[in-house]
Amino acid sequence: ETGVTQTPRHLVMGMTNKKSLKCEQHLGHNAMYWYKQSAKKPLELMFVYNFKEQTENNSVPSRFSPECPNSSHLFLHLHTLQPEDSALYLCASSQDRAGGPTDTQYFGPGTRLTVL
Amino acid sequence: GQNIDQPTEMTATEGAIVQINCTYQTSGFNGLFWYQQHAGEAPTFLSYNVLDGLEEKGRFSSFLSRSKGYSYLLLKELQMKDSASYLCASMDSNYQLIWGAGTKLIIKP
Numbered sequence: 001e002t003g004v005t006q007t008p009r010h011l012v013m014g015m016t017n018k019k020s021l022k023c024e025q026h027l028g029h030n031a032m033y034w035y036k037q038s039a040k041k042p043l044e045l046m047f048v049y050n051f052k053e054q055t056e057n058n059s060v061p062s063r064f065s066p067e068c069p070n071s072s073h074l075f076l077h078l079h080t081l082q083p084e085d086s087a088l089y090l091c092a093s094s095q096d097r098a099g100g101p102t103d104t105q106y107f108g109p110g111t112r113l114t115v116l
Numbered sequence: 117g118q119n120i121d122q123p124t125e126m127t128a129t130e131g132a133i134v135q136i137n138c139t140y141q142t143s144g145f146n147g148l149f150w151y152q153q154h155a156g157e158a159p160t161f162l163s164y165n166v167l168d169g170l171e172e173k174g175r176f177s178s179f180l181s182r183s184k185g186y187s188y189l190l191l192k193e194l195q196m197k198d199s200a201s202y203l204c205a206s207m208d209s210n211y212q213l214i215w216g217a218g219t220k221l222i223i224k225p
Contacts, residue, residue, distance in 0.1 A: 004158075040124075042214075042215040097211045100146070103207060104164060105149075107159050108158055
């Protein structure tokens with residue numbers, strides 16, 4: 001495996017379900033990110049981890065819970081979601097968060113989530 | 117507030133040249149990124165500018181004017197595979213990327 005991988009690629013869940021999204025990066029990067037992408041809207045940053053420590057939580061509802069067990073893996077745990085949470089969830093990683101070209105983010109293919 | 121503006125949609129002809137503009141207002145500035153995103157796929161990195169001027173990379177070039185808060189992506193010799201959305205993002209003083217909504221580029225034969 002190379003780059004950034006995400007599983008599952010597609011997920012359909014009911015509002016009472018609990019599921020988890022998984023992201024793994026094979027680039028040796030130190031920072032990882034979760035984004036939400038809805039149609040015709042800018043990417044919304046949800047969470048940032050730098051050296052396994054959460055550094056940002058952009059007012060994300062508690063029904064989304066991130067976990068970063070090591071610098072290569074990132075999870076997004078989902079529970080009691082709402083239909084408006086249906087979107088493409090993208091994981092990304094970067095070498096650093098220090099300003100400059102090493103902050104370039106590399107994205108996984110995303111998980112297309114549908115909440116019924 | 118922080119804001120990125122770019123056109124919603126543009127149409128161009130195969131073999132031609134197209135320029136996609138982006139204006140930004142962010143708290144501090146640590147560089148301007150362009151990404152390409154094909155429908156249903158992940159964004160892929162195209163370019164990074166932090167100094168004024170033009171950076172050329174094959175058929176794609178990116179320009180930055182920090183004093184004007186302005187950038188553009190120039191695509192030459194357009195190919196059908198260039199049909200995609202192009203995302204502009206500015207990095208603020210907290211190293212957070214502020215994203216535009218993307219420009220959907222349609223290439224016609």
